[in-house]
Amino acid sequence: MNGLALLDYGSVLVFALTGALxxxxxxxxxxxxxFMACLTAVGGGTVRDLLLDRHPVFWVGQPDYILIACGAAVLVFFTAHLVESRYNWLIWLDSFALSIAAAAGTGAALSLGQTGVVIVLMGVTTGCLGGLMRDVVCNEVPLVLKQGELYVSCAFAGALVAVGLDRLGVEALPTLGACALTCWVLRAGSLVFGWQLPVYKARPPRR
Amino acid sequence: MNGLALLDYGSVLVFALTGALxxxxxxxxxxxxxFMACLTAVGGGTVRDLLLDRHPVFWVGQPDYILIACGAAVLVFFTAHLVESRYNWLIWLDSFALSIAAAAGTGAALSLGQTGVVIVLMGVTTGCLGGLMRDVVCNEVPLVLKQGELYVSCAFAGALVAVGLDRLGVEALPTLGACALTCWVLRAGSLVFGWQLPVYKARPPRR
Amino acid sequence: MNGLALLDYGSVLVFALTGALxxxxxxxxxxxxxFMACLTAVGGGTVRDLLLDRHPVFWVGQPDYILIACGAAVLVFFTAHLVESRYNWLIWLDSFALSIAAAAGTGAALSLGQTGVVIVLMGVTTGCLGGLMRDVVCNEVPLVLKQGELYVSCAFAGALVAVGLDRLGVEALPTLGACALTCWVLRAGSLVFGWQLPVYKARPPRR
Incomplete structure (x- = not known):
């Protein structure tokens, strides 16, 4: 429970930074x-809570989340001009946010005793939807749709690992830690080393 | 009830194919x-369930839906290069998905004894929102907004027919069948014969 | 309660006009x-009701709202060619819709005894989300994102004023009236006199 709240706080903070950027x-x-910081920060978790009928929605019951997101917005407003490449910061912060939020979503569904399929989907949804809303509203190409990069796959793999460990009887904290770590390592590997899955090609590879 | 689940399965399958395409x-x-297949497949029905406060949301209670959508994604991934015109397939599959989903939304609202206005709106919402999310996220021009084509109108007419038949005491299965058929015939007629309603013109027709 | 319903009716009507335009x-x-009129008209209030777990959602329980939105659509369909500048009408109608909807959202959260942070957010959400959905679906640049104009800030200031007055023991009607008025005056001032807050600059002002 406490660990879950911590994950929610972490993902809210980092996603808010990306939204503000x-x-x-x-x-x-x-x-x-x-406004954009709040939308990005609580978007994914809000959809998760609505889908699972968890009320009050996490930030309605605990307005600290919104204050944290606003704090992140103020920080970015006054310091973003100091960084060399805002795009680089955005990409890397987003990778952390994705990983933490995927673990938060997975953990929430685990704690409600949902089925494996739902747990994995909640990890993916919570991880990806905040950033997706940010990009759709700001009319950027959604990171979800970037070709030749792992993104959804990272959250998917992390959530799978978490379900597996949970089924093996591992406790919540290491399970969610492994989830976030798996997700982040894959995403970082994709950004640094170009790891990717085969993409769909309109023509078959050999003719 | 059973017929409703069947409609949900059908619309999930066909919408998933369009999302994957x-x-x-x-x-x-x-x-x-x-991911896109799942979003498209369950998007409209999820909004319907949230609006009507039906919990658990249909695919949270019954994860088969997600597996079907993933199956459709795998199928498309390995076979889509075989088809001549993916756009044609997309348009026609979407017409089936629209019709089945409109019937599914209408049926769900009918079975809850909602008012006529809400029933019609649920038909339109369930029919159109999955495809709308797909197009907004993928940055395509939403089919909803294509000029000179019937789209929302088809779901609207189908839902109207269903409300009428239901008020006349017709049973659920033929009612929803007529709903889907009406919707599909209008959409197909629009695609093949160019049926359309008068569109808004910035200037009056005669000056 | 009655006053709240009136605000909802007003914001539905005016937002529907903007969506139809x-x-x-x-x-x-x-x-x-x-369809666009309904989406714009009930979008923000629907999200508010889902977030606060108010069921039935306002227009599901009271289908008049939808009929009003459809009436607005018919009106626009037959008369919009008569106006000189549809864009001007859009901007100004939107400013009224924003103000009324912000008050409606603030009022709903106040009547549920939510915390100050949630009340302010509900005002902003209800005010801004209908128009945001309209612009995202129709692929227009969201008014929320227009540079050098006050938009979110107006709803924010209005909601802040309402929370303040409520804490001072002022009754609901004048509180919400002040909320709408503050919001509208700021928005109108921004449109007419170019009022704005300092925007973020990539480089610091003095080097």
Missing amino acids: VASRAQLDLVGIA | VASRAQLDLVGIA | VASRAQLDLVGIA
């Missing part, structure tokens, strides 16, 4: 940046 | 294609 | 325009 690229004012 | 046009890998 | 710019037929 994207908003700063669109040259919004402080309130606009805070 | 759109994703294959964006050259995603297998997991990305499965 | 945007749809008419995309040259849709009457059903397509009605």
Whole structure:
């Protein structure tokens, strides 16, 4: 329970930073940046809570989450001009957010005793939907759709690992840690070494 | 009840195929294609269930739906290069998905004894929202917005027919069958014969 | 309670007009325009009700809202060609819709005794999300993201004022009136006099 809340806090903070960074690229004012930070930060977890009928939605019951997201927006507003490449920061922060949020989603579904399929989907949904909303609203190409990069697959693999460990009787904390780590290692490997899965080709490889 | 589940299965399968086809046009890998297939397949029905407060959401209670959508994604991944025109397949599969999903949404609202307005809206929502999410996320022009084609109108007419038949005391199965058929005939007629409603013109027809 | 319903009716009507105007710019037929009018009209309030677990969702329990939105669509369909600048009408109608909807969202959260942070967020969400959905679906640049204009900030300020007055013991009606007025004055000032908050700059002002 406590560990889950910590994951939610972590993913909210890091996703808020990415939302604020994207908003700063669109040259919004402080309130606009805070709006995008909040949307990105709580988007995935909100969908998870609505789908699983968990009420109150995590940030409605505990408004700290929103304050954290707003704090992240203020931080970005005043410091983003100091960094060399905002895009690089965005990509790497997003990789952390994806991993932590995937673990948070997986953990929430595990704690409710859902089936394996639902647990994996909640990991993927919570991990990917915040960033997807950010990119759709800001009219950027969604990271989910970048060719030749692992993204959804990372959350998917992390959630699979978590389900496996849980079935083996491993406790919640190491299970979710392994989930986040698997997800992040795959994403980082994809960014640094170009790891990818075979993509769909319109023509078969050999004719 | 059973008939409703069948409609849900059908619309999930066909919508998943359309989602996978759109994703294959964006050259995603297998997991990305499965993600888009799932989003398209369960998007409309999920919104319907959330709006009507039906819990668990249909695919959370019955994870088969997700497995079907993933199966459709695998099928498309390995066979889509064999078809001549993926766009044609997409359009026609989407017409079936629209019709079946409109009937599924209408049936769900009918079985809950909702008012006529809500029943019609649930038919339209369930029919159109999965495809709309697919197109917005993949940055395609939403089929909903194509000029000079019937789309929303088909689901609307089908749902109207279903409400009428239900009020006349016709049983659920023929009612929903007529709903799906009406929707599909209109859509097919629009695609083949160019049937359309008068569109809005910025200037009046005669000056 | 009654005042709240009135605000909901008002925001539904005006938002429906804006949705229909945007749809008419995309040259849709009457059903397509009605679909966009409904989506815009009830989008923000629906998200509010789902987040706060208020069931039935306001328009599911009271289908009049949908009929009003459809009436607005019919009105726009037959009269929009008479106006000089549809874009001007859109912008100004949207400013009213934003203000009324922000008050409606704030009022709903106030009546449920939510915390201040949640109340403010509900005002912002209800005010901004209908228009955001409209713009994302129709592929327009979201008004939320327009540079150098106050938009989210108006709803934010209005909701803040409402929370303040409520804490001072002012009654619901004047509280929500002040909320809507604050929001609208800021938005109108931004449109007419160019009021804005400092926007984020990639480089610091002085080097």
